[in-house]
Amino acid sequence: MEKKFNLETKINHDGLLHKTYNGAIVPPIVQTSLFTLGDWDGAEKAFSNPTESLIYSRLHNPTCQIVEAKIAELANGEAAKLYASGMGAISAAIMHYIKANAHIITIKNIYAPAHNFISNYLPQKCNVEVTYVSGEDVNEFENAIKENTVLIYLESPASVTYQLQDLKAIAALAQKYGIATIIDNTWATPIFQKALDFGIDLEVHSVSKYLNGHSDVIAGVVIGKKSILDHMLLNEMALFGAKMAPFEAFLILRGLRTLIPRLKQHQSSTLEIANYLESDNRVRTVYYPGLDSFPQKKLAEKQMTGYTGLLSFELNTDKLEEIKSFVNKLTIFKLGVSWGGHESLVYAPYISYSRELTAEQFAKTNISAGLIRISIGLESVVDLKNDLNQALDY
Numbered sequence: 326m327e328k329k330f331n332l333e334t335k336i337n338h339d340g341l342l343h344k345t346y347n348g349a350i351v352p353p354i355v356q357t358s359l360f361t362l363g364d365w366d367g368a369e370k371a372f373s374n375p376t377e378s379l380i381y382s383r384l385h386n387p388t389c390q391i392v393e394a395k396i397a398e399l400a401n402g403e404a405a406k407l408y409a410s411g412m413g414a415i416s417a418a419i420m421h422y423i424k425a426n427a428h429i430i431t432i433k434n435i436y437a438p439a440h441n442f443i444s445n446y447l448p449q450k451c452n453v454e455v456t457y458v459s460g461e462d463v464n465e466f467e468n469a470i471k472e473n474t475v476l477i478y479l480e481s482p483a484s485v486t487y488q489l490q491d492l493k494a495i496a497a498l499a500q501k502y503g504i505a506t507i508i509d510n511t512w513a514t515p516i517f518q519k520a521l522d523f524g525i526d527l528e529v530h531s532v533s534k535y536l537n538g539h540s541d542v543i544a545g546v547v548i549g550k551k552s553i554l555d556h557m558l559l560n561e562m563a564l565f566g567a568k569m570a571p572f573e574a575f576l577i578l579r580g581l582r583t584l585i586p587r588l589k590q591h592q593s594s595t596l597e598i599a600n601y602l603e604s605d606n607r608v609r610t611v612y613y614p615g616l617d618s619f620p621q622k623k624l625a626e627k628q629m630t631g632y633t634g635l636l637s638f639e640l641n642t643d644k645l646e647e648i649k650s651f652v653n654k655l656t657i658f659k660l661g662v663s664w665g666g667h668e669s670l671v672y673a674p675y676i677s678y679s680r681e682l683t684a685e686q687f688a689k690t691n692i693s694a695g696l697i698r699i700s701i702g703l704e705s706v707v708d709l710k711n712d713l714n715q716a717l718d719y
């Protein structure tokens with residue numbers, strides 16, 4: 326699409342695509358497993374150039390390709406590839422760089438299943454070594470580098486307590502040592518944080534969150550240089566097979582159309598609620614990068630252009646019964662995992678993290694049993710504040 330267009334136009338305008346589909350304003354779901362290849366020569370031609378050919382929907386599918394091109398543009402990436410889940414995208418991206426006996430540097434508070442994959446699965450299967458850093462100081466990364474370091478895996482803002490990593494400085498360090506970098510950019514989205522522009526090699530997302538935004542799809546995406554994604558297409562995607570189905574891609578395209586206005590609403594409601602919680606003495610600490618009191622506010626302003634709708638806080642009590650009472654008293658906020666959808670949710674990460682990780686690994690995340698996470702949806706912010714206010718009489 327023309328570079329001159331702004332993001333809102335790039336999301337909602339499909340250029341000449343309508344011509345391909347008889348003027349249809351919404352592209353169809355190309356619900357097919359395979360594409361016929363004509364004659365013998367046609368098949369030879371397709372297989373001699375599999376990254377550019379339509380052969381089988383485990384590799385490319387036109388409905389998925391429309392969404393992939395759009396997401397790549399939003400992130401300033403050369404290419405994007407949809408996966409069947411965020412974890413499908415994360416594990417494929419990591420496996421792209423891993424070999425037996427390699428060393429990974431990552432941060433303590435990455436999403437628990439990614440943590441589990443890196444710290445339990447990979448060491449058992451491939452004897453991979455892992456070093457954890459807080460991520461707040463670039464020197465920690467440099468000090469952790471070893472002969473066999475192949476990958477720095479980031480998540481900024483990190484899960485649950487949202488510490489940031491300096492993406493530009495870490496990408497420069499990694500390039501100096503020939504080490505690859507991946508970031509889970511789900512929290513900020515490609516709208517609020519252009520991680521690839523800072524020199525990060527691959528950006529991964531759980532598309533199940535804001536990019537789709539309607540809590541009706543599980544999906545993931547990897548974004549980066551076309552040469553890397555083409556290599557992944559024939560290896561981690563074709564061989565592990567975590568490929569997105571066309572119907573899911575169709576739903577994501579519909580969700581993407583409203584991404585920017587949705588994010589504006591999530592941001593304004595969440596800032597209001599974060600400030601409200603911070604000012605209430607029934608709350609001890611609020612973790613949200615959009616707050617002026619956020620310890621890394623300067624870095625947040627340097628590398629992000631906005632803040633989304635997920636925040637955490639600790640109540641002014643250590644009594645688990647009172648914390649449970651707060652959660653159970655909420656009526657609009659429903660108790661459930663995930664986030665980034667139209668609906669407001671509440672969750673206590675301790676419930677699953679303490680089961681996903683070993684006791685020792687969980688202790689290192691600094692997540693307390695009483696830490697509460699809320700995802701601010703698109704309901705009236707007045708109603709949401711009233712709901713929190715009544716539940717705060719725990």
Ligand SMILES: Cc1ncc(COP(=O)(O)O)c(C=O)c1O
Pocket residue numbers: 410411412413436484509511512530531532533543544545663664
């Ligand atoms: C930060 C983050 N990354 C990745 C994932 C995994 O995505 P999915 O559930 O789509 O596999 C999640 C899911 O909650 C997440 O919160």
